[in-house]
Amino acid sequence: MKHSDFYIDLEFLGPAGFRWRCTDVGTRTVVAIQLDDDDPNWYRGPPYVAKEVVFDEHEIERCHLTDEEAIRAAIHEADTSELPGYPNDFVNHMMRARFEEPGAPYPHKGVLRFDRCTPDGEILHPYASSKDGARWIVRLYLPFQRTSSDMPERDFIALPIATAADVRARPNGQSETRSAVTDQRNTHHP
Template structure:
């Protein structure tokens, strides 16, 4: 979805498929409340009995009006550019997401970003604390290799674009 698609009281699905209702629209973000099955009392307001959540540009782009739209968008968006992940890789990702270091990491939004380094495309899937510094655990798309990158270096890398995916795929 796009920021302009939202209006107050619009119901939509988050990237995880959970239902939300838009409560406010900012310059580049929206706020929304999760919709719970059962009593409407949770969603009456403002003020609301549930915590409003902020959706930034990345989160907004991953939203959909319904499940069918979400599936179509995922198929269209990939356009064959982005490879999927094998089961073993997802298992590694999930183990890292439940590690004590990941749970303690203060800058989790950084881990949503896919970055480019030397023409390779890296997906952050976890973190490791090294003394007072953090290391980002990455998976290199197309090469299917795991790599550790210092947080500062990962932060300085540009965010991946479709052109980066095309260029990397052309090297195969």
């Protein structure tokens, strides 16, 4: 969907397939409540008893009006994406790492929302975090290399968010790319 498609009281499907109702439209975001209860009293407002959630421009693009539109979009994405799939064993590893983090929970969950692109074109998929002394380390999966790595959070968030064009333009020379990620990972900041 586009930002201009939204209006107050519009019902739509969010990126994970749950049904939502728009409660406000901002200049680049929309706010909505999830329709997950049979009792209509949860949805009276404003103010609402149900928690209002902000959808940014990236999430808005992944919203749909109907189940059919969502299914068509998922099929199109699977048919046209040049990003390699994720092996089942590593998906299992990523989910366990994210939900079984030892110690304090990671306070910057937004860092894990977007793949990033290194200057030499490698795509980095963040899946979890760990603490190294006073700094956070982002745990990464490199889908084209089918390997994992890590990088200081500070270095990771400085990289641009990966786009479909970055995926298409990714170079085939993997040895150069691997050394660039390793160099960034080993960079220490005070």
